[in-house]
Amino acid sequence: MDVSHILNDLNDAQRQAVAAPSANLLVLAGAGSGKTRVLVHRIAWLIQAEGASPYSILSVTFTNKAAKEMRARIDELMGSSVGGGMGAPRGMWVGTFHGIAHRLLKAHWKEAGLPQNFQILDSDDQLRIIKRIHKELDLDESHWPPKQSQWFINAQKDEGRRSAHIEDYGKDLNHTMMLRVYLAYEQACERQGVVDFAELLLRAHELWLKQPAVLKHYQERFSHILVDEFQDTNTIQYAWLRVLAGKQIPVVAVGDDDQSIYGWRGAKIENIQQYSKDFPNTQIVRLEQNYRSTSTILQAANAVIENNSDRLGKELWTEDGEGELISLYAGFNEQDEARFVVERIEEWVKDGNTRSTSSILYRSNAQSRVLEEALIRSGIPYRIYGGQRFYDRMEIKNALAYMRLMNNRDDDTAIERVINTPTRGIGSKTVDTVREYAREHSLSLWKSAGQIIEQKLLPNRAATAVQKFIDLINSMDVDTDEVTLRELTDHVVSVSGLIEFHQKEKGEKGQARIENLQELVVASGQFVPEDETISPLQEFLDSAALDAGEQQADEYEDSVQLMTLHSAKGLEFPLVFLVGMEENLFPHKMSMEESGRLEEERRLCYVGITRAMQKLYITYAESRRMYGNENFNSPSRFIREIPKELVQEVRLNTTISRPASYSPSSFQDHAIPDTGISLGQQVLHSIFGVGTVVNFEGQGPSARVQINFDDEGSKWLVVQYANLEAL
Numbered sequence: 001m002d003v004s005h006i007l008n009d010l011n012d013a014q015r016q017a018v019a020a021p022s023a024n025l026l027v028l029a030g031a032g033s034g035k036t037r038v039l040v041h042r043i044a045w046l047i048q049a050e051g052a053s054p055y056s057i058l059s060v061t062f063t064n065k066a067a068k069e070m071r072a073r074i075d076e077l078m079g080s081s082v083g084g085g086m087g088a089p090r091g092m093w094v095g096t097f098h099g100i101a102h103r104l105l106k107a108h109w110k111e112a113g114l115p116q117n118f119q120i121l122d123s124d125d126q127l128r129i130i131k132r133i134h135k136e137l138d139l140d141e142s143h144w145p146p147k148q149s150q151w152f153i154n155a156q157k158d159e160g161r162r163s164a165h166i167e168d169y170g171k172d173l174n175h176t177m178m179l180r181v182y183l184a185y186e187q188a189c190e191r192q193g194v195v196d197f198a199e200l201l202l203r204a205h206e207l208w209l210k211q212p213a214v215l216k217h218y219q220e221r222f223s224h225i226l227v228d229e230f231q232d233t234n235t236i237q238y239a240w241l242r243v244l245a246g247k248q249i250p251v252v253a254v255g256d257d258d259q260s261i262y263g264w265r266g267a268k269i270e271n272i273q274q275y276s277k278d279f280p281n282t283q284i285v286r287l288e289q290n291y292r293s294t295s296t297i298l299q300a301a302n303a304v305i306e307n308n309s310d311r312l313g314k315e316l317w318t319e320d321g322e323g324e325l326i327s328l329y330a331g332f333n334e335q336d337e338a339r340f341v342v343e344r345i346e347e348w349v350k351d352g353n354t355r356s357t358s359s360i361l362y363r364s365n366a367q368s369r370v371l372e373e374a375l376i377r378s379g380i381p382y383r384i385y386g387g388q389r390f391y392d393r394m395e396i397k398n399a400l401a402y403m404r405l406m407n408n409r410d411d412d413t414a415i416e417r418v419i420n421t422p423t424r425g426i427g428s429k430t431v432d433t434v435r436e437y438a439r440e441h442s443l444s445l446w447k448s449a450g451q452i453i454e455q456k457l458l459p460n461r462a463a464t465a466v467q468k469f470i471d472l473i474n475s476m477d478v479d480t481d482e483v484t485l486r487e488l489t490d491h492v493v494s495v496s497g498l499i500e501f502h503q504k505e506k507g508e509k510g511q512a513r514i515e516n517l518q519e520l521v522v523a524s525g526q527f528v529p530e531d532e533t534i535s536p537l538q539e540f541l542d543s544a545a546l547d548a549g550e551q552q553a554d555e556y557e558d559s560v561q562l563m564t565l566h567s568a569k570g571l572e573f574p575l576v577f578l579v580g581m582e583e584n585l586f587p588h589k590m591s592m593e594e595s596g597r598l599e600e601e602r603r604l605c606y607v608g609i610t611r612a613m614q615k616l617y618i619t620y621a622e623s624r625r626m627y628g629n630e631n632f633n634s635p636s637r638f639i640r641e642i643p644k645e646l647v648q649e650v651r652l653n654t655t656i657s658r659p660a661s662y663s664p665s666s667f668q669d670h671a672i673p674d675t676g677i678s679l680g681q682q683v684l685h686s687i688f689g690v691g692t693v694v695n696f697e698g699q700g701p702s703a704r705v706q707i708n709f710d711d712e713g714s715k716w717l718v719v720q721y722a723n724l725e726a727l
């Protein structure tokens with residue numbers, strides 16, 4: 001068979017990797033250098049040139065979407081072979097570690113000690129079981145948050161440890177308790193025949209260890225293992241792989257240490273270095289040519305990542321021209337930033353491009369809200385990739401449910417949502433009683449709850465809990481009489497206990513939910529009621545419901561792609577916006593103290609920049625409502641790490657609607673009230689250097705002044721934070 005088409009569109013190093021004799025091979029290379037492409041071509045090569053059976057190939061990807069894409073690309077490559085046309089290679093295993101583990105356990109449930117019809121537990125189900133255990137062990141939830149146990153259990157499993165493996169050294173009550181919960185949790189899962197995500201990996205690993213016959217079967221079946229995004233494998237995944245490969249199955253692993261961004265979820269960047277030690281006679285191939293981005297974009301990415309230490313070290317180059325400069329835009333605030341992005345996308349589409357070639361990347365989930373609203377206003381279809389739209393998110397729906405109760409106590413759906421969220425000791429049995437009574441007497445749940453208490457139909461403890469809930473809602477209502485919508489939202493979010501609830505959830509997920517709640521407060525403050533016949537609260541709730549009800553753009557509809565930087569891994573887009581490039585936001589404020597985490601943020605920035613093929617916009621907002629407050633963050637340090645000559649600052653010729661301010665020309669040397677600064681004056685800023693004050697708004701310490709810096713261009717700064725020295 002003619003296999004030249006498989007090697008045609010590859011460079012020498014890629015070809016070497018694709019056509020290498022079967023052996024352990026590590027492809028270590030930067031973004032966009034064709035690592036994923038090498039895997040795809042290698043699979044086609046194995047089948048068509050080496051005559052390997054698709055049945056003998058196992059390929060591991062990072063997401064299910066990547067697995068689907070990989071299949072499609074292999075199909076395409078093989079289908080196009082002259083006279084080949086064999087189409088989809090059947091029998092090949094392509095999937096994520098979790099997907100593959102699941103498949104194994106389904107096939108070998110008996111050997112794995114599982115019931116045939118075992119079910120997968122999602123994270124909510126898992127939490128529910130853990131809560132029940134806490135109750136059985138009489139652990140007070142405020143003292144022993146179930147979410148903490150959940151985090152503990154999953155972290156142990158990711159490291160391959162069962163409760164029996166963990167020593168209880170008896171000195172740390174917290175540790176002892178969590179071990180007890182872990183043990184009880186294992187027993188509960190066993191009894192119910194359920195398996196959580198981390199358990200899939202752990203069991204699949206144990207299957208190898210405990211069932212040599214099964215292991216042998218797969219070691220005979222697979223003659224080739226390929227792994228993409230190797231830098232983000234965790235301990236148990238690595239161990240699973242190592243046992244399977246044994247001494248006989250060659251593993252081709254591709255990865256980039258500079259793109260390891262899941263350390264916070266247990267991924268071990270060290271696995272890359274460990275690989276050449278554990279897998280004998282590893283050949284290392286480096287790819288250095290980048291085919292994705294213009295040289296401008298690439299140089300920017302290289303310059304940023306250079307600031308990290310302990311890199312395996314590699315440089316990328318491209319034959320591609322310089323392309324356009326990176327555009328940097330300083331939004332007046334986050335609304336202005338969003339509007340800027342939307343306008344650029346409109347131009348892009350007007351120039352004949354599809355919407356789906358553009359993508360907006362942000363650090364935190366909560367940032368999508370303002371962007372979504374700007375897109376909705378402009379009627380531009382968009383998709384949030386790997387996540388939910390703002391008003392669909394669970395924590396937002398919960399907060400809104402409280403607000404709906406302010407508006408209407410008989411809103412049963414709202415009650416169902418929050419009667420025991422956050423947990424306040426109202427069990428499902430109690431809720432059932434309330435429901436039943438409501439049904440029998442055709443009452444709303446709220447009214448039914450009231451009557452049940454009056455008639456003493458509940459055990460004391462339950463009655464007290466329900467009464468407390470009723471009091472909470474009533475007091476919320478009284479306390480928010482005559483306040484603004486923003487104050488109301490703020491009050492509800494804090495008094496409901498939702499923030500504390502999510503604070504107990506360890507890690508980024510809980511943090512993201514808190515940020516979303518704070519963002520809801522901001523959204524309510526920015527909401528402009530238009531209809532005088534209904535209350536602003538009602539109008540806000542309606543508009544949130546409408547936003548949530550808007551269908552996600554269909555997968556096939558041409559739509560702008562929104563996602564967090566984490567979800568953007570492995571993808572590429574001709575037009576990329578990196579938004580919210582501000583200190584505290586990106587790098588995230590949680591990462592500032594630890595150098596390890598700061599380096600992970602920088603890798604994330606590297607991932608972001610290298611998603612762009614033709615044109616990259618970087619934007620930040622000079623002021624941003626975030627976490628409920630107005631913030632004046634300085635531009636992200638990552639912006640400063642990009643060489644100046646690669647960047648052009650964008651200034652719009654259209655006037656931005658800033659609050660009324662004096663025009664600089666007519667007020668030369670005009671004093672800015674209560675600041676000691678005048679228009680036209682020269683000032684010195686510790687970072688930006690010397691500049692001239694050209695504009696201002698407000699007065700006193702909170703006044704904002706516009707300064708044209710000699711080297712750094714124009715900036716708006718707040719007087720009290722800017723520490724300006726008059727010259």
Ligand SMILES: Nc1ncnc2c1ncn2[C@@H]1O[C@H](COP(=O)(O)OP(=O)(O)OP(=O)(O)O)[C@@H](O)[C@H]1O
Nearest residue numbers: 009010011030031032033034035036037291292570
């Ligand atoms: N030799 C080549 N000739 C032409 N195009 C190539 C070549 N190698 C890779 N490409 C293209 O370059 C882009 C980047 O390739 P690919 O996605 O495989 O890179 P990667 O190293 O996996 O990137 P990432 O690190 O972001 O996952 C793709 O569009 C791919 O088709």
Ligand SMILES: [Mg+2]
Nearest residue numbers: 035036037570
């Ligand atoms: Mg890739």
